[in-house]
Structure formats: C-alpha cells, structure tokens
Amino acid sequence: MSDSNTTNFTNPSTFILLGIPGLEAAQVWISIPFCTMYVIAILGNFIILFIVKTEPSLHGPMYYFLCMLSITDLVLCTCTIPKMLSIFWFNSREIDFSACLTQMFFIHCFFAMESGIFLAMAFDRYVAICDPLRHSTALRNHVVAKIGLAVMLRGSIFALPCPLLERQWPYCRTSIIPHTCCEHIAVVNLACADIRISSYYGLTVANLVICLDMFFIAVSYTQILRAIFRLPTKDARLKTFGTCGSHLCAILAFYIPGLFSVLTYWFGHHVALHFHVLFANVCLLVPPMLNPIIFGVRTKQIRDRLLRLFTHKGT
Template sequence: MSDSNTTFFTHPSTFILLGIPDLEVVHIWISIPFCTMFIIALLGNFVILFIVKTDPSLHEPMYYFLCMLAATDLILCTSTLPKMLSIFWFNSREIDFDACLTQMFFIHTFFAMESGIFMAMAFDRYVAICDPLRHSTTLRNPIIVKMGLAILLRGSILALPCPLLARQWPYCRTNIIPHTCCEHIAVVNLACADIRLSSYYGLFVANMVICLDVFFITVSYTRILRAIFSLPTKDARLKTFGTCGSHLFAILAFYIPGLFSVFTYRFGHNVALNFHVLFANVCLLVPPMLNPIIFGVRTKQIRDRILRLFTNKGT
C-alpha cells in the first residue's frame, strides 16, 4: 500500500534546516549566547591575525601556525553561524541542495584542518624545546608553507567523499534536516538507501583525524615533558612549560568536546536529539571563540602587543 504522504526526492532542490529540535520556541534566547560567542570569535581571531602581521618580532613559526589556526577558526564559524542565526532570528530555514553539500564540505574540511594545525603546533613546540639549535633550520618559512598546504590538502581529500556520497543517495519521506547545519550524518540519514558506506566513512574520518592527530600530539608532549623535567632548576621548568600552556589549553578545548560529540552522535542512541544538535554547535563555535582568548592571555608577546594596541588607542 502506497503512502500518500511520502514524497520522493532524487535530488531535492532544497533542504529545510529545522534548527534545534523541540527547542524552536526558545531559539531567540539560544541565539543570544551563540551570537555573542560568534562576535568574540570574529574579533579575537582578526586581532590575532592583525597583531602577527604588523609586528615583525612575531614572524616566527609558532605565530605563523597561530595565524593558520585563526584563519581556520574564522572560516569554520562563518560557514555555519550566519545560517544558524538566520534560522533563529528570521525563521529562514531553506538551504539549496548544493549549498548544503558545500557547507558540509567546509565543516569537515576545516574541522580536520584545525586538528592538523594543533598537531603541527605540537611538533613546533617539540623542536623548540627538545632540539632548539635546529629549530630555525627545521621550521624554515618554505617548510611551514608546505606543512600548511599539506594540512589543507589532507582536510580537503578526507572531507570530499562526504558530500560526494551524500549526493549519490536518493532522498525520500522528507527533506527536513533536524539540525542547524548540514552535518554529514544528519543529511544522509534522510536517504532512502543503505547509507552504511557514508556512516562507516564518516566514522573512519573521525578516527583518522582525531585519533591519529591526538596520538602524534601525545608523543610530542611526552617527549616535551621529559625534556622539561630534566631541566636543572624549577624556574627553568616553569618558564619552559609556560610556553606550552596555551597550546595545551586549546588542545583540550578542541578535542574533549569534539570526541564527546562524535561518539555520542554515533553510539549515544538514548541521548536526546536536541542535546546532540546543541552540543555539536557548541563544538563548532567554542574553540574558535576560546583560541584567541587562550593564546592572547597566556602568550606574553601577544598579550603585551594587545595591551599596547589598546593603550595607544586610548591615549
């Protein structure tokens, strides 16, 4: 018996983003902290880019990687937050099919890039602390550019099959996505086909990116901590560890929520959908907001430059 309420979409012209399911009546209130975090993320990351660009003393590998992180954060949050806020404020839920797949590509590419940049920053700290005499020759500008391109290519290559696989599935029953953005699994779950290939590939990418990068970061910091604890004086140990403190805080702020979101989405079937969606948005927005704050507060050179910038403007 056919269902008259079922509509078949081979390729729907548009998807409808529902927002946060069951919390539609409080969308306007949810938008307030999200918009605030978005503004902080934009201002903070632009300030980081401006300071590093205009201060020649900061033209070093550590700050080049920080600029890559700031640029990645800007693209990551601007690829999702404007549409999310338009849903919350104006009930503008429609998104073109191709635009949805493009957003999916950007989300997963730049999430993978952020992870890769943290791994590159850990390598930079490892060379600077464990082999300081070779730091300037190991991380020359051409090598940093190649590392940045490799991180971009890895993210793009790993993310590209997600929208390609999503495009090939036929869609049925509905074109309503119970999410604020075109997250990979949220989209392909609408398909009336066996989506195990998409599901397994998404899980493979999450493990490939997060677990592999966390492994190399852990190896780097294990060696860094050994080098720190072998220093002769407590002051030297504290000073050296302080150079890694901001990086460690940023790593924890990125990976802990990210891992929790990935595995609860895949295996937490008893967790409410609105919690999944809300937490996924937090994972996309909180690291871009926190990174410039963490590095701005805990990195002396950047902190001093920010203070000089606002002091000069005040006078």
C-alpha cells in the same frame, strides 16, 4: 517547498533545516549566547591576525601556525553560525542542495585542518624544546608553508568524498534536516538507499584523523615533558613548560568537546536530539571563540602587543 515530512523526490533542489528540534520556542533566546560567542570569535581571531601581521617580532613558526588556526576558526564558525542565526531570527530554513553539500565539506574539511594545525604546533614546540639549536633552520618559512599546505590538502582529501557520496543518493523520505546545519549523518539519514558506505566512511575517517593527531600530539608532549624534567632548575622547568601552556589549553578546548560528542553519538542513544544538535554547535563555536582568548592571555608577546595597541589608541 513544503515542510511535509513525506515529500517524495529523488533530486532535491532544497532542504529544510529544522533548527533545534523540540526547542523551537526558545530558539530566539538560544541565539543570544551563540551570537555573542560568534562576535567574540570573529573579533578575537581578526585581532590575532592583525597583531601577528603588524608585529615583526612575531614573524616566526609558532605565530604563523597561530594565524593558520585563526583563519581556520574564522571559516569553521562562519560557514555554520550565520545560517543558524537566520533560522532562529528570520525563520529562513531553506538551504539549496549544492549549498548544503558545500557547507558539509567546509565543516569536515576545516575541522580536520584545525586538528592538523594543533599537530603542527605540537611539532613546533617539540623542536623548540627538544632540539632548540635546529628550530630556526628546521622550521623556516618555506617549511611552515609546506606544512600548512599539507594540512589543507589532507583536510580537503578526507572531506571531499562525503559530499560526493551524498550527491549520488536518491532522497525520497523527507526534505527536513533535524539540525541547524548540514551535518553529515543528519543528511545521510535522509537518503532512501543503502547508506552504509557513506556513514561508515564519515565516522571512520573523522575518528581516524582525530585519533591519529591526538596520538602524535601525545608522543610529542611525552618527549617535551622528558626534556623539561631534565632541566636543572625548577624555574627553568616552569618557564619552558609555560611556552606550551596556551597550546595545551587550546588542545583541551578542541578535543574534549569533540570526543564527548563522538561518545554521545555512539553510546548516547537515549540522549535527546536537541542535546546532540546543541552540543554539535558548541563544538563548532566554542574553540574558535576560546583560541584567541587563550593565546592572547597566555602568550606574553601577543598580550604585550595588544596592551600597546589599546594604550596608543587611548592616548
């Protein structure tokens, strides 16, 4: 397909992913940190899954939710980063129209799923701290499985209309997407039709899901902090709050970049396009890289099992 900006078509077979507009000459160098972070994310999340699977003492609700988070992170970064690297290294810019819509679905679905898993983890911490006697009965394995299924279905239901709407639009402006992946707004802007429904749906649902999850997480932690401050000793308060430390760090690593990205989209009209694209990739890659590091370093059971694993290999 031609790279022309004036290609006329209504039923595209392929799109052209431009990469990072304005930074084409530096893309090979930019790929180095992105590739490094991707490798760390893949290795770290697989290690988390292996440790939880092989350590019977970790077969509990908190660690099952952690496994869900690791699987979500693996899918979220793998559906975008390999294609981005192929653009940077091999100039492989073409992406099939159906593959583009599939990638869009996976990005939005698993982003919503990750937010939902953080909410489920906050609920787990709430029950464990505020009602510890009921924790083992309230969050049995079948309940955890139902929560995981609900999170997956919610993400799928909210994400599915986006590619379905995109499939209906005629595309006659250009075949070039100024991005490294098939991000929703970047694809919507190529349509030569009234795209307000699709645009408003994508933005409204994304913001609604994230804001509702953040609200309920805040409510959970308000109750958790009230329970912690009622503990009789400082050591007990610190020890109990320490069980939430890794979860809080992971929440901050996920929501702060996401909120900043939304704010720059709404209010950063004078921000360079390459910054928007770079930061969108950071939002998709940094949390999957940091989550296994955060939980591995701050969770004693995982840290001890990891040390035993490497110690045994070294002997």
